[in-house]
Amino acid sequence: MNIFRHFETRIEAALNALVAEGTLPSGLDFSRIAVEPPRDASHGDLSTNAAMVLSKPAGMNPRALAEKLVEKLKSEAAVTEVTIAGPGFINLRLTSEIWLGGILDVLAAGAAYGASTLGAGKNVNVEYVSANPTGPMHVGHVRGAVFGDALANLLEKVGYRVCREYYINDAGGQIEVLARSAFMRYREALGETITIPEGLYPGDYLVPVGVALAKTHGDKLLKAPDTEWLPVVRDTTMAMMMDLIRGDLAVLGIVHEVFFSERTLHQNGAVEAVLKLLDEKGLIYTGVLERPKGDASEDWEERPQTLFRSTQFGDDQDRALKKSDGSWTYFAPDIAYHYDKFQRGFTTLIDVWGADHSGYIKRVKAAVAAITDNQAEIDVKVCQMVRLFRDGEPFRMSKRAGDFITLRDVVDEVGKDAVRFMMLTRKNDASLDFDFAKVMEQSRDNPVFYVQYAHARICSVLRNAAEQGIDIAEASLAKADLSLLKDEAELALVKQMGAFPRAIEQAAQAHEPHRIAFALNDLAASFHGLWNKGKDEPGLRFILADNRDVTIARLTLIRAAALVLSAGLGVLGVKPAEEMR
């Protein structure tokens, strides 16, 4: 049971009762009412702003309204005290039984703890990574990949049906460049000595592609004209690059359900179709864009182009759909792509992009609004840059060919779990510092370690208990007398666990998985604090030789805490550590 959600409904019931007896007018909007933990725990267990929010529409003084509401809430089960504070906050204090009961919920739910039906099975499409298929993924892709994946997990956790999607940019000019680069490697594989010309991809990840081409085609392609070998080489290369990328993503534990090819949109006429749709709405014209202000470059020239009236949907400028030579811009198939998502039944779209694409948000939102007649909502999450540090020193990747840090480099050095957690310790729209040393550091300062250590510590205590012959089977723990948990720090931990489902829901609604990382850090802090309290007061230790019942109750408590930690880590895609070594 989500205690906050439970009391939300109880408060609404109380308000409805007040409406029924004429104390409050009907037709009030309850949507802004919040039930939350008070900022200061001394105020109580729960706090609601109901009286303040409803005061104006009800035409009542907030405190007077609060008093009426308090009358109703006093009789509520599990409520021990109701007070009015400040401008009209209503603070509730609950029995410790109801909080302690939450421990059983955790045990019953296990790693699924915090799951809810908020999303009601609604389809959500999360598009993330979508890196150009021209080589292995580099470190710059990692944050968006982890963010998108954790967000997808989070939405699934609260009951959405999530489609994880990757848009393959396999139609642009860079694909031909890639194919030509692979062709060089093909010649190399046939025994030629090659030098990769300027402008082609020099990376040696194409060497296996050349070998594969040579194996399949022998020297047949050498004699063929461009028009013949190019499609062959392109398709083979693309397939191998996507395998490479899927492998990279797998290293991070990421698996997409749908890989959507841009090229298919050109081939099946979807781009023309969506342009026709926009044209019928009168949103397309031929015109000339103005020179961007502040652009003093020489090579600017006026060009008549096919333009989309994105300014009608909040964009700053109309946007080109065709280049001056009549071919499509990148934007045109992208509209078709988003329309395709809509046609596949998605009315909630989330795109995860890097900071370098932020200038693209308005036009895509405009396009989605236009083609779906505002029937779909799209949220574009931009992940700001990751700055890399080694031992506190920033370092940049040089642009020189081949000299970039790959996703695999990072994962090989610090491990999948550390990378994933660290990437989620900032909100997406703030830039993030990633220090290789800090991620591996075993200290309070490193949240990756700190949270893992809390979990491992609990596992360690449970192992010790088992060695001492204490039955820690789930079924036995479920029968513990939890009323023996009386210490303030114990109850604080229990309340924090009880608030966890709420944290999950709010993170999901805000599309902000980083909040889970912070909630876990807080939970770990409460546990470490409790553990250490047992040092000062031996009577508070988890395992007491002379009191089996209290021991069982405490082991149940920390077992539940471990489950909550692993539930949260699960959302982040991080495996909880059983021990630290």
Next chain:
RNA sequence: GGUCCCGUAGCUCAGCUGGAUAGAGCAUCGGAUUUCUAAUCCGACGGUCACAGGUUCGAAUCCUGUCGGGAUCACCA
């Protein structure tokens, strides 16, 4: 120049979609260990929430403007 993001303690950052006396970690200072792993914990110190207006019962949070930092810009993808 336009657009987007950021600006909160000396440093790195949270701040629950507008709530109560703005919170953590690091650093500094003072404490706790024959350990259920001290790889941890407890306490103290530390703030004009960049600045100026506005909206209202109430603003770090929303709006306008200014300043500072970053990203980005028309036929690349």
